[in-house]
Amino acid sequence: MADADGEARExxxxxxxxxxxxxxxxxxxxxxxxxxxxxxxxxxxxxGIMGGGLGLFMGLFLGALDNPIMQDEMTTKQQFIYTAKxxxxxxxxxxxxxxxxxxxxxxxxxxxxxxRAKHDTTNTVVAGCVTGGTISARGGPKAACVxxxxxxxxxxxxxxxxxxxx
Numbered sequence: 255m256a257d258a259d260g261e262a263r264e265x266x267x268x269x270x271x272x273x274x275x276x277x278x279x280x281x282x283x284x285x286x287x288x289x290x291x292x293x294x295x296x297x298x299x300x301x302g303i304m305g306g307g308l309g310l311f312m313g314l315f316l317g318a319l320d321n322p323i324m325q326d327e328m329t330t331k332q333q334f335i336y337t338a339k340x341x342x343x344x345x346x347x348x349x350x351x352x353x354x355x356x357x358x359x360x361x362x363x364x365x366x367x368x369x370r371a372k373h374d375t376t377n378t379v380v381a382g383c384v385t386g387g388t389i390s391a392r393g394g395p396k397a398a399c400v401x402x403x404x405x406x407x408x409x410x411x412x413x414x415x416x417x418x419x420x
Contacts, residue, residue, distance in 0.1 A: 294364035297358050305356025306349040334395030351389075359385040359409075362385035375413055382409030 260274070290296055317340040325333065363381035367373055385399040386405025 257401060294368065296362060297364050298361035301347075301360035302353045302357030306353030309348035309350070309352030311347050312352070313343075313345030314341050316348070317344035320344075344396045355389060356386060358388050378409045379406045382406035385409075 277379060318336065320340045329338065359381050362384040363377050366377045366380045370377065383402040383406040386401035386403070386408075389405070390397045390401030393401075
């Protein structure tokens with residue numbers, strides 16, 4: 255198009271409205287799956303299993319790093335056997351500890367969330383305190399209190415790092 259002076263000018267742009275995508279309703283299978291996952295027992299058991307798996311791999315890795323004290327006097331076969339046994343011991347111990355930690359934390363967080371009907375950082379603090387206190391309870395009340403405070407602080411730090419709650 256040209257104006258009165260003969261200069262070309264562009265045609266006015268018509269703003270295109272963004273297309274609105276249609277709303278997709280969940281299928282009955284998706285709803286059932288979500289209902290199953292919202293069950294605190296299911297969530298806790300799955301977290302315990304996943305924690306145990308993580309502990310297993312950490313134990314394997316850390317057990318492989320152990321060097322025997324009498325390394326110079328051991329044959330290669332003896333060193334291999336020693337390392338394999340250490341990896342097994344460490345794996346079992348770490349798997350058990352992480353499984354308990356995952357189970358207790360997940361159960362405490364889920365129960366707190368359901369009781370409060372809110373999804374926020376307070377649930378994480380309570381779950382961290384319960385988990386830390388439970389894990390360190392064998393050491394007495396003072397150890398349980400320190401474990402509670404320490405694990406709660408660690409849980410909040412991780413929560414803020416991942417920024418799950420806005």
